[in-house]
Amino acid sequence: MKKALIALIPVAIGIVMLSSAFYGCKDMGSSSGANEMYNSKSKPASEFTNKMALAWIDMLCDQVRFQRVGPPPAARALGYLGIAMYQSVVAGIPDGHSLEGQLKGFTVPKPDNTLEYDWPTVLNNSCYIVCDEGLARYMGPNTPNLKNLRDKMNYLQDSLLNNKDVFARSKKYGEDLGNAVLDYMKTDKYDYTRENNIYEAPSRGGDPSHPERWEVTDVNKTAYEPLWGTLHPLGMDTTELCQTFPSIKYSQEPNSDFYKFVEKLYGIDTSFSEYNRLTSLYWADDPIETFTPPGHWTKIAKQQIRRHNYNLAQTCEFYCYFGMAEYDVSISAWKTKYDINRGSGVRPITYIHEVMNKPDWEPYIETPPFPEYPSGHSVFSGAATEILTKYFGDNVEFTDSTNMLIGLNPRTFKSFYDAANEAGYSRMYGGIHFEAAILDGIKVGRCVADNVMKNIHLGSSTAAADQAKK
Amino acid sequence: MNKVLKFTIYFLLFITPFASNGQVLMKEMLTQDQKGTVDKSVNWPGKKIYYVLKYDSLSLYKFETYTTNRYYYTLSIADNATMTNAIKVPCMVRDLVVKTYFEFYFDNGTETKTFTALYEKYEKWYRIKFAPQWGCRRQEEWRRVNDIASYEQLLSSIVGQMDNNLKLDCYAGHEAKIPNQ
Numbered sequence: 309m310k311k312a313l314i315a316l317i318p319v320a321i322g323i324v325m326l327s328s329a330f331y332g333c334k335d336m337g338s339s340s341g342a343n344e345m346y347n348s349k350s351k352p353a354s355e356f357t358n359k360m361a362l363a364w365i366d367m368l369c370d371q372v373r374f375q376r377v378g379p380p381p382a383a384r385a386l387g388y389l390g391i392a393m394y395q396s397v398v399a400g401i402p403d404g405h406s407l408e409g410q411l412k413g414f415t416v417p418k419p420d421n422t423l424e425y426d427w428p429t430v431l432n433n434s435c436y437i438v439c440d441e442g443l444a445r446y447m448g449p450n451t452p453n454l455k456n457l458r459d460k461m462n463y464l465q466d467s468l469l470n471n472k473d474v475f476a477r478s479k480k481y482g483e484d485l486g487n488a489v490l491d492y493m494k495t496d497k498y499d500y501t502r503e504n505n506i507y508e509a510p511s512r513g514g515d516p517s518h519p520e521r522w523e524v525t526d527v528n529k530t531a532y533e534p535l536w537g538t539l540h541p542l543g544m545d546t547t548e549l550c551q552t553f554p555s556i557k558y559s560q561e562p563n564s565d566f567y568k569f570v571e572k573l574y575g576i577d578t579s580f581s582e583y584n585r586l587t588s589l590y591w592a593d594d595p596i597e598t599f600t601p602p603g604h605w606t607k608i609a610k611q612q613i614r615r616h617n618y619n620l621a622q623t624c625e626f627y628c629y630f631g632m633a634e635y636d637v638s639i640s641a642w643k644t645k646y647d648i649n650r651g652s653g654v655r656p657i658t659y660i661h662e663v664m665n666k667p668d669w670e671p672y673i674e675t676p677p678f679p680e681y682p683s684g685h686s687v688f689s690g691a692a693t694e695i696l697t698k699y700f701g702d703n704v705e706f707t708d709s710t711n712m713l714i715g716l717n718p719r720t721f722k723s724f725y726d727a728a729n730e731a732g733y734s735r736m737y738g739g740i741h742f743e744a745a746i747l748d749g750i751k752v753g754r755c756v757a758d759n760v761m762k763n764i765h766l767g768s769s770t771a772a773a774d775q776a777k778k
Numbered sequence: 779m780n781k782v783l784k785f786t787i788y789f790l791l792f793i794t795p796f797a798s799n800g801q802v803l804m805k806e807m808l809t810q811d812q813k814g815t816v817d818k819s820v821n822w823p824g825k826k827i828y829y830v831l832k833y834d835s836l837s838l839y840k841f842e843t844y845t846t847n848r849y850y851y852t853l854s855i856a857d858n859a860t861m862t863n864a865i866k867v868p869c870m871v872r873d874l875v876v877k878t879y880f881e882f883y884f885d886n887g888t889e890t891k892t893f894t895a896l897y898e899k900y901e902k903w904y905r906i907k908f909a910p911q912w913g914c915r916r917q918e919e920w921r922r923v924n925d926i927a928s929y930e931q932l933l934s935s936i937v938g939q940m941d942n943n944l945k946l947d948c949y950a951g952h953e954a955k956i957p958n959q
Contacts, residue, residue: 492887597874672907712839714839715847715848
């Protein structure tokens with residue numbers, strides 16, 4: 309009996325090893341390092357420049373600006389563009405991991421491993437479809453700019469390749485992939501939020517009254533994206549994972565911590581320094597005038613990608629994480645904004661008018677039409693800096709010239725976190741956010757980005773992706 | 779053919795006022811001098827205010843494929859039409875897609891502070907944000923003004939609010955330099 313049991317031990321160990329390998333694969337696609345999709349007939353994605361990827365990133369930012377896209381929808385478009393970019397080149401990365409199996413319900417066509425493909429052509433055609441549909445709510449499909457870019461790039465690749473078969477096959481594969489991403493996009497409930505976005509803010513009056521609740525501060529505006537928090541995140545486990553709630557309770561008592569928060573904001577406003585003024589203007593990132601906060605950080609990231617001379621594989625991997633983190637953090641923040649509005653969410657202007665009895669006070673920046681906590685700028689900045697720091701390191705000094713776009717001088721920062729902090733505090737200087745919403749917002753952003761990088765495994769074309777796998 | 783031509787001309791004449799109705803601030807106005815008056819000055823009781831916004835220059839700001847202009851001016855404010863002893867205030871304008879920022883740099887001899895007037899082109903309102911030097915404050919009633927119908931009305935209203943809320947003599951003889959910011 310004892311002998312029989314001893315004989316069974318190797319069998320049991322074998323079963324355990326096999327099952328752990330099976331579940332490991334299920335979690336991470338092909339986690340063993342070898343990419344099952346890898347196509348050895350084609351030139352690896354790391355041997356291409358990132359020109360095609362950056363052309364689509366720029367195009368998306370341009371469209372966000374021209375089409376008056378707000379920050380959350382801009383983040384969504386960026387999220388799906390990142391997925392399309394990475395999935396277009398993953399078969400050209402030896403140890404890349406397909407997103408199929410990692411993103412729930414995402415199924416993709418596979419390239420034929422016996423045939424050659426041109427990854428930039430695949431990317432060009434998939435990104436066109438995703439950009440067109442991802443932004444179609446704002447500008448209608450077949451927008452000329454997008455089509456022109458696709459056609460121009462197809463013409464260039466076709467000429468460069470000088471192989472009609474490879475070009476046609478790559479184009480077709482890119483289109484199939486783009487359509488697969490579109491199918492996946494339909495599962496995040498975005499359509500539902502378009503059709504059912506009637507929002508009734510919880511009453512602030514009545515008995516007992518709820519002065520802590522948010523209300524629209526401009527009579528001409530309605531609540532912005534009240535159902536955004538119901539969308540399905542891409543890389544995060546659950547929307548609630550990184551949610552925070554204000555640690556300081558609303559109070560009208562002059563000795564309360566909440567009142568002190570407001571006094572701090574009001575004090576800055578009344579003595580408004582040039583630093584306060586310029587900082588709030590610089591990071592305002594208004595829709596229409598600018599690329600919005602997710603777009604602004606996309607441009608900051610682009611500068612680093614250029615500085616480090618990233619190839620196509622590295623660029624796609626970076627923007628895949630970056631886009632997913634920006635989209636997921638928008639969902640997380642907007643969920644908190646409207647959830648917390650049952651308990652807090654009041655904007656500084658409302659409090660200063662009602663409680664501090666300053667009915668004429670106006671903030672430097674326009675108050676946007678959604679609840680205060682957490683600060684949207686802070687969550688976008690926190691998520692972006694977490695990814696940027698993982699890829700390019702801490703204490704990276706850089707000068708950002710993105711807002712020369714609106715006639716503002718470039719600004720230099722000691723690190724990405726330094727910039728994120730300034731972006732967050734700019735909202736307090738601008739008079740539209742309390743400090744807690746900023747500090748907590750940055751934390752939420754970092755938490756979401758960290759979670760995305762832990763959950764999604766892309767490859768090891770960069771040290772950051774290697775680190776994320778551990 | 780003549781009928782078609784006539785119809786086209788009449789149609790164009792008919793729609794022109796409506797087409798231009800949307801715009802208070804035309805691009806070409808930004809490179810021209812502007813002037814006007816404001817009745818019943820607070821700083822010079824019983825007098826009118828005369829102002830001139832003199833266009834000086836512009837500079838180009840470029841990012842990737844985009845270019846934005848910064849327009850530079852000098853605002854002169856006086857209690858007489860000949861602009862004798864006028865108070866001079868440098869000004870910089872950033873004309874964006876939906877917003878135009880007017881920044882006036884007020885120097886009291888010890889400190890320069892920026893007065894911002896933000897005009898919303900489509901909704902046609904403007905508002906002011908300014909924290910003046912303590913000794914230069916008269917009152918703090920910066921109003922949001924709606925239904926701006928012309929550039930002249932916009933400028934006169936801005937100068938009117940300066941007159942209401944500031945002790946203008948605080949800034950006499952201290953013309954600020956436009957900060958490079």
